[in-house]
Amino acid sequence: MKAERGQIIPPGSTIGVLGGGQLGRMTALAAAPLGYRVHSYCPEADSPAFQVSAFSTVAPYDDQDALARFAETVDVITFEFENVPSTATELLARTKPTRPDPRVLHVCQDRLREKDFLASANVPTTRYMEVARAEGLERAVRSIGLPAVLKTAQFGYDGKGQVMLGKESDIADAWRRMGAGIGILEGFVDFTHEISVIVARGVDGISAAFPPVENQHRNHILDTTIVPARLPEALLMRAEAVAKHIAEVLPVIGILAVEMFVTTGGEVLVNELAPRPHNSGHWTIDACMTSQFEQFVRAICGLPLGSVERHADAVMKNLLGDDVAAWREILSEPGAKLHLYGKREPRPGRKMGHITRLFPKGAI
Ligand code: AMP
Secondary structure (H helix, E strand, O other): OOOOOOOOOOOOOEEEEEOOOHHHHHHHHHHHHHOOEEEEEEOOOOOHHHHHOOEEEEOOOOOHHHHHHHHHHOOEEEEOOOOOOHHHHHHHHOOOOEOOOHHHHHHHOEHHHHHHHHHHOOOOOOOEEEEOOHHHHHHHHHHHOOOEEEEEOEOOOOOOOEEEEOOOOOHHHHHHHHOOOOEEEEEOOOEEEEEEEEEEEOOOOOEEEOOOEEEEEEOOEEEEEEEOOOOOHHHHHHHHHHHHHHHHHOOOOEEEEEEEEEEOOOOEEEEEEEOOOOHHHOOHHHHEOOOHHHHHHHHHHOOOOOOOOEOOEEEEEEEEHHHHHHHHHHHOOOOEEEEEOOOOOOOOOOEEEEEEEEEOOOOO
C-alpha cells in the first residue's frame, strides 16, 4: 500500500532500519519503551543492532527480493547510516513511508551535492570546488588557495579519503592518495571550535534542536563531546537557527546532525550533514529528557517530539579499539555511564562503545 504523507505510525508497529551498527542498536533500544519493534536490515551477519532487534534480515542492499520482503514486514522505513544506496530507499519508498525521504539521503551522500544544496539554501560553508581529474586539482588549488583539504565526494567518513594540501604538497600525489574518481577541494578552515547541532523534525514540520555541543576529534574521528559548548550564547543560538533552517529546507523528517566549524573570526560554517542520529548526540541518552534515539523514533513515526531539556552537563568519550578494555574501571566510577555496542573484535579506531560522564548543570 502506498503511504500517505504525514501518516502516523502508532506504537505496536514495526520500524524497518537499514544498517545494523550501533546507531541502529541504540534506536532499537529506544523504540522498545514506546512499544515499537525494530526490523534491522544489514549485509553483515554479526551486526550490533541484530542483538537487540525483534527481526533481522542479512542481505546486500541491492537484493531487490530481500528488500521487498523486508518492506512487507514493516510499517515505516529509515536508515542509520548514509552509505545505503539511495536506489534501495527509493525502491522501498514506493510501498512504505520512508523517512527521511530518499532525496535527503541522495543529497547527504555526496559532499558536492551537499555543499551545492547548502549554497542554494544560503548556508555559509568553506569555499569548495569539484575536482574530476588530476589536472583539475591544479586549477582548483589556484582558485581555492592553500592550505586546502581534498576529500572524496562519496563514501568518506571519519577522515577516510581526505588529504591535507599545504604549500609543499605534491599535487599529483595528493590526487592519488585521495583515491577516488571525483573529489571536492575545500578551503582549509582556521577554526577555534568544532560544534554540532542535532535537530529533529516531525511530520507536522515542527522541529526541536538539542543544545549545540563542542566536539574534539582525534585522527579525524570524534573523540569527545562536551555539553554545553563553551562559546557565547549568541553564537550558539545562531548555530541552532542554521540547523533548523537546513532541516526545514531539505526537508527532513527524522533527525539531522549538522557539523559546523567556528572560525577564528567568529563565523559559523557548516562542514557536514548526517540525516540520522549522530555520535555527537549520544550524551542525550543520559543527560536529556528525551534521547536523540527516542526523538528519532518519535519523528519518523509521526508522534509529538519530546522535550530536549538537558538535566545535566555532560562529557561523552568514545571508546575506540582497545579503550574498551577499561570497562571495569569505568563501571566503578560514580557519575559515568558505560555503553557498549556488543562488537567482538576491538580493531584500532573501531567504535566499541562510549562513556558519558555527568556533571551538575552549570559545572562546565
Ligand atoms: P569530515 O569527514 O568532513 O567530517 O572531516 C573530519 C575532520 O577533518 C573534521 O572534523 C575536521 O577536524 C577536519 N576537517 C575537515 N574539513 C576541513 C576543512 N575544510 N578545514 C579544516 N579542517 C577540516
